[in-house]
Amino acid sequence: MIKYVLLDVDNTLLDFNLCADESMHKAADGFGIVLPENIFEIFHEINTELWHDIEKGKLTREGLYKIRWNKIFDVAKIDLDGEVFEKFFVKNLHTSAVPVNGAMSLLEYLAPKYTLCVASNAAYDQQVSRLKKADMYKYMKHLFISEDVGAPKPSAKFFDACIAALNCPLDEVIMIGDSLSADINGAHDYGLATCFYNHAHTDIPDGICADYVVNSLDEIKSIL
Numbered sequence: 001m002i003k004y005v006l007l008d009v010d011n012t013l014l015d016f017n018l019c020a021d022e023s024m025h026k027a028a029d030g031f032g033i034v035l036p037e038n039i040f041e042i043f044h045e046i047n048t049e050l051w052h053d054i055e056k057g058k059l060t061r062e063g064l065y066k067i068r069w070n071k072i073f074d075v076a077k078i079d080l081d082g083e084v085f086e087k088f089f090v091k092n093l094h095t096s097a098v099p100v101n102g103a104m105s106l107l108e109y110l111a112p113k114y115t116l117c118v119a120s121n122a123a124y125d126q127q128v129s130r131l132k133k134a135d136m137y138k139y140m141k142h143l144f145i146s147e148d149v150g151a152p153k154p155s156a157k158f159f160d161a162c163i164a165a166l167n168c169p170l171d172e173v174i175m176i177g178d179s180l181s182a183d184i185n186g187a188h189d190y191g192l193a194t195c196f197y198n199h200a201h202t203d204i205p206d207g208i209c210a211d212y213v214v215n216s217l218d219e220i221k222s223i224l
């Protein structure tokens with residue numbers, strides 16, 4: 001029986017896409033530059049690729065901070081130091097907390113029935129600050145955040161730390177998230193139940209074993 005729910009944060013509870021968009025435009029205003037209309041698409045493609053490298057152990061978060069905006073500015077043909085821009089972008093991101101539709105209502109529903117925990121690949125202080133701003137922090141009994149854990153999802157080391165802290169059998173835990181690689185494959189390979197939040201309505205490739213697939217967070221209430 002499920003007793004513990006591990007929740008991804010970005011694009012599961014908080015709308016990272018909107019937060020990132022807001023944060024990059026605020027940073028650009030500070031530099032007095034105008035970002036091209038397709039900047040978010042460029043950011044999204046490069047950022048996703050870099051986070052996949054982190055999941056595979058080919059890159060560190062610190063490495064990402066050094067190269068992310070330089071790569072983006074190369075493509076966008078913007079002449080600005082990406083490493084400096086990154087600092088302002090991340091600072092803005094710290095206080096940017098746009099909830100995903102239905103996220104608060106889901107937490108209100110789950111909190112009395114389960115022990116809720118954050119399971120996120122990110123910087124610790126940043127996620128705490130954003131969860132507090134969104135008033136979601138109060139629902140979380142444990143925060144498993146890669147910077148603090150010392151390893152990212154989908155590594156077994158990340159889930160080892162979760163299970164060691166929860167001190168429970170694997171079949172009492174479900175992972176809910178929007179990343180097939182980090183959340184769903186990672187948790188499934190470790191032996192946990194999984195729920196894929198398919199907000200982008202993508203086709204699920206062969207070889208992915210999600211126990212549940214939902215298109216909206218509301219649907220989770222009929223599963224848990």
Ligand SMILES: [Mg+2]
Nearest residue numbers: 008010011178
């Ligand atoms: Mg996510």
